[in-house]
Amino acid sequence: MTTTPLISLTWTDHVTGRQGHLVIDRLVRGVSSGGLRMREGCTLAEVAGLARGMTMKEALHYDPEMRYIPLGGAKGGIDCDPRDPEAYGILVRYLRAMRPYIERFWTTGEDLGLTQDVVDRAAADAGLVSSIQAVYPLLDDETAARRRLADAFAVEVDGIGLDELAGGCGVAESVLTALDRAGVPHEGTRVSIQGFGTMGGATARFLARAGLSIVAVADVKGTIANPQGLDVEALLSARDPYGTVDRAALRAADTELPGDAWLSADADVLVPAAVSYAIDTAGQARVTARWIVEAANMPVLPDAEDLLSARGITVLPDVVVNSATNAWWWWTLFGDIGADPDQAFAHIRRSMRALVEQVLTRAERDGTTPRVAAHGVVADRLPLIAERFGWYA
Template sequence: MHAPLMSLTWTDHLTGRRGFLVVDRLVRGVASGGLRMRPGCTPEEVAGLARGMTMKEALHYDPEGHPASRYIPLGGAKGGIDCDPRDPDAYGLLVRYLRAMRPYVESFWTTGEDLGLTQDLVDRAAAEAGLVSSIQAVYPLLDDEAEARRRLADAFALRVDGIGLDELVGGCGVAESVLTALDRAGVPYSGTRVALQGLGTMGGATARFLTRTGLTVVAVADIKGTISNPDGLDVEELLAARDAYGTVDRAVLRPGDRELPGEAWLSADVEVLVPAAVSYAIDTGNQERVTARWIVEAANMPVLPTAEEPLSARGVTVLPDVVVNSATNAWWWWTLFGDIGADAEEAFAHVRSSMRALVDRVLARAEADGTTPRTAAHALAADRLPVIAERFGWYR
């Protein structure tokens, strides 16, 4: 694993809180990766996420792909701020961070929402910090900047069942990852049970797509604890009762719904676990509680490497974050570069076909090599990165 191109730490002059930026790699002079805000965020965490972004970009690049494809991968980067997003100082801190990072955002770092932040909030803070856009560094690579920006704005304005398209495409990709794994294993959707940690943007959309495909969500966890019902939860009701942070109002629970401790989702009697909230959720101390057949990483880095080894040894398949949650990032660029238009059905169709092909390729590689899906995904990325470097440059 190579060292990142750039890593920096910023200290806020008003609060003393720290923010970080890691640029893992530039491709065509640009790197892509979101900005997260959470208490306890570290430079090591941000570096791991930046490396993951490099791999996500590489995995969505097919060197022998369709000649009409316009999206060419970028490098990987990530930003992080050590602060609780609910803190009264959080928004001012975000604005000052972006003001300090303005030269990098203007020049080579395209960013957007991640854990703890919404795109609306990032956009508002970016404007206040004097930025044209949080993704303005990519504009010089576009054939028609005005048309591309209009197309992306139109796509962000689309709503499906009252929810923004941008909040749904990532969960669509996670759900398709689950379905691809089930299909390869010959497991029917009906009767397959799911537990999720996190009912925010990614977890909520994943739950919606999975239930609409016939799977049964029996447990969800938020900051208040786990809501469980072995007969299945009313996902739509729970989603409608969330606050801005993905916390469910318990007043909507039905008589058969039970409130359990926060970690109860982990040991739920299910086939599929979807950690869709924080990093490092599954460690060596709690991995033994997992009875699911699959762990599907909707969050970034939720399974520690030291936990994945014993999980794999007892037959639990971990579908890695660099594959599973990559659809949101890819959708931005497919739309901006013009591979798809500002159309929800076209977006979902492209996400489904692309994610199904990618997950299938990763699982096939894992079977052929006798490795884990994560090792297989890393191997595929390693195959593609030199090709990307040869064709578009490699700055590190």
């Protein structure tokens, strides 16, 4: 796999001077897939790393028997706090500038700092048909496919949209697969989560319903902790669109701790589900958990992962763990599953368990980390995809 992206560019907003980036790492059948994030400090290097990760996520879900054929990897990023009053205008102008790419080569959607409804509204204001219109020519029946995806996005399960729950279901299944392989019971296993937005909140729900105890949750205001377990549903009901929990919803036994306290919580599993680069070499020394399950993109720095591995702490990599969100979109659009939550969750669980099992088995066999093993699976599959579809066409 080449290390040089196909397209890499930086855009400067003529109104505010803010910058945005787009990296298309690879095209398959002329199209790439990857979300658009908005955060203060977003860099081109960050977006390039995320685009490479998308190439890997797509390849990891390649199944020649399915209607969904993985696309290439891409990513967009805007250097702006999504809470900034000027953020929406910047987003619209960015999408307008990227319109030629979105119309032909790049399918995008929500990522850190942006929800899908905001992306959809901004895309319409930018004159786009859809943020994923580049994939439409690959569909057998565009009208039916678009209706199916729209129906899926309209589904809610206990007050949360199916589109928000898909990724968390995949993260939770990754955790449960690791526990099952190690012979660790679900009941009583303690989990600490950084981030309580789309991915972190959904992960917390699925793990709590599987019997695990969520003992700490971190948002922008700090860490909420309870060694006896938090009331996840109450916290979900009390969060704002950015994943910040209203502290009025806390129970008497819940405590408020500093923002980084999630890292050293007395937990068996850590789930970083917020920003990239959350665990560095200093922070890893505070970790006592047995597993770190990367729900966020690139949360553990490479040097920190080396030190964690040397201490016997397993890092399940983002390219595997959080890949279900992207895959669910395409499974639904291409018609492998319908707009039905039970069908979606069953397919996600089955696919993610098989993938995590494959990666962990390979890591154990080769004496490597799960990340190296996942890279090995990708290296095996990319030539098969290229042989079938070519490098660009």
